[in-house]
Amino acid sequence: MHLGYSLAVPLLVLLAWQLSAQAGWVSAIVLPAPTAIFRAIFEGLRSGELLQDATASLARVLGGFSLGALIALPLGLGMGMFPMLHRLLNPVLQILRPIPPIAYIPMAIVWFGIGNAPAIFLIAIGAFFPILLSTTSGVQQVDKIHVLAARNLGAQNGALFLRVILPAASPAILNGMRVGIGTAFIVVIVAEMIAVQNGLGFRILEAREYMWSDKILAGMLVIGLLGLGIDGALALAARVLLRWHRGLH
Numbered sequence: 001m002h003l004g005y006s007l008a009v010p011l012l013v014l015l016a017w018q019l020s021a022q023a024g025w026v027s028a029i030v031l032p033a034p035t036a037i038f039r040a041i042f043e044g045l046r047s048g049e050l051l052q053d054a055t056a057s058l059a060r061v062l063g064g065f066s067l068g069a070l071i072a073l074p075l076g077l078g079m080g081m082f083p084m085l086h087r088l089l090n091p092v093l094q095i096l097r098p099i100p101p102i103a104y105i106p107m108a109i110v111w112f113g114i115g116n117a118p119a120i121f122l123i124a125i126g127a128f129f130p131i132l133l134s135t136t137s138g139v140q141q142v143d144k145i146h147v148l149a150a151r152n153l154g155a156q157n158g159a160l161f162l163r164v165i166l167p168a169a170s171p172a173i174l175n176g177m178r179v180g181i182g183t184a185f186i187v188v189i190v191a192e193m194i195a196v197q198n199g200l201g202f203r204i205l206e207a208r209e210y211m212w213s214d215k216i217l218a219g220m221l222v223i224g225l226l227g228l229g230i231d232g233a234l235a236l237a238a239r240v241l242l243r244w245h246r247g248l249h
Contacts, residue, residue: 032214040218049203054222057188057199060116061230064123065184069177071124072131076173079132080139081165093132101126101187105194119191119199126187127180134176138169174238178231185227 014034020026021033028036044050079086101122108118142165192201200219207215 029211029213032217036214037217037221040212040214041222044215044218050218050222053198053200053203053219054226056196057192057201057223058226060119060123060191060196060199061181061184061188061226063116064120064188065127065181067120068124068127068180068184069131072128072180073135073173076132076135077139077166077169080136080169081161086136093129097129097133101183102190105191108191109195114195114197116196118195119188122191122195123184123187126183130179130183131173131176134172134179135169138172138176139165141172142168171238171242174234174242178234178238181230181234182227185223189223 017031018034021028021031021036041050044053075089079089104122104125105118108121112118112121146164146168188199189201189204192199193205196202200223204216204219207213207219
């Protein structure tokens with residue numbers, strides 16, 4: 001029943017869109033019919049081009065996201081646990097945080113040239129700050145009563161971190177990772193339009209040059225589906241790992 005309600009509006013929109021295109025109310029260049037977009041996806045899969053581009057984009061997203069997370073997680077945990085470290089690093093990070101990853105594109109090309117390296121660097125920057133801020137905030141918001149109770153029971157620093165602080169901060173950390181992966185997908189498309197010669201972003205830019213609107217929207221749809229799949233996997237992991245949390249059922 002809930003699935004039917006969720007699909008009702010998208011199906012109605014697709015039906016209205018298709019009928020408008022068939023009636024000629026909308027130019028095929030401005031907005032191609034859904035059937036044309038699905039045909040472009042099928043042809044891309046049959047030729048292997050779409051699969052190769054999607055694989056390249058996904059590999060860059062996962063590589064950049066992993067790099068950003070590997071730096072952001074320990075740094076966020078440290079800043080949340082040690083106020084002095086937070087006071088030292090927070091001013092610099094607050095200056096860097098508002099700078100969009102795409103602003104680094106010229107310097108990324110100067111530093112790393114053309115290829116995967118600048119794209120992964122930009123994606124890592126995009127994923128870094130959401131994970132860092134959520135991790136720091138999650139640690140700082142751990143109930144102090146739980147920390148004091150664990151210390152009174154004889155918990156040492158290692159046990160306190162593993163048994164109290166990390167589990168309590170996990171919901172915020174996983175939420176930050178979901179935001180970070182979403183940002184990574186935004187950045188990868190921009191990076192691929194400039195710094196690499198394959199991937200969904202590169203193919204969308206190529207389609208724009210030839211006014212292939214169906215291929216542009218097909219690439220956009222594939223990006224959305226990939227992002228939806230990864231976000232769903234993270235949401236499932238959160239439900240499994242945080243089953244004990246009172247806010248999850």
